[in-house]
Amino acid sequence: AKDGEGDDDEVGGLVCWRRGRAGDVDASVFVSSVYVDERHRRRGVGRALMMEAEKFGREAFGVEAMTLSVNYWNASAITMYRNLGYEIEPRGSIVDVVCDPLRLVQHRMRKTLD
Numbered sequence: 001a002k003d004g005e006g007d008d009d010e011v012g013g014l015v016c017w018r019r020g021r022a023g024d025v026d027a028s029v030f031v032s033s034v035y036v037d038e039r040h041r042r043r044g045v046g047r048a049l050m051m052e053a054e055k056f057g058r059e060a061f062g063v064e065a066m067t068l069s070v071n072y073w074n075a076s077a078i079t080m081y082r083n084l085g086y087e088i089e090p091r092g093s094i095v096d097v098v099c100d101p102l103r104l105v106q107h108r109m110r111k112t113l114d
């Protein structure tokens with residue numbers, strides 16, 4: 001994302017990819033990373049990036065859900081994702097945690113797209 005003020009300064013970015021094949025019931029877009037430059041935070045940049053990723057997921061990938069991981073201590077990101085309609089998924093069993101130890105420090109969040 002550019003700052004829109006004529007400068008070429010990058011203010012943020014987002015990395016995502018499709019999980020599963022188009023048309024699969026459980027296909028989704030996984031948001032791997034969202035970054036907003038510290039000088040541009042709390043101005044709606046992260047929200048705009050997420051909304052564009054959701055639109056891209058629906059239109060380009062044909063998915064009906066978005067998923068992401070977020071560190072437990074990142075309260076501002078969790079609040080933004082919740083405000084966008086994402087819900088925290090249950091942590092799962094001990095086997096899930098052993099197979100994916102990042103579940104010890106990260107929430108998994110999901111949103112069904114309209």
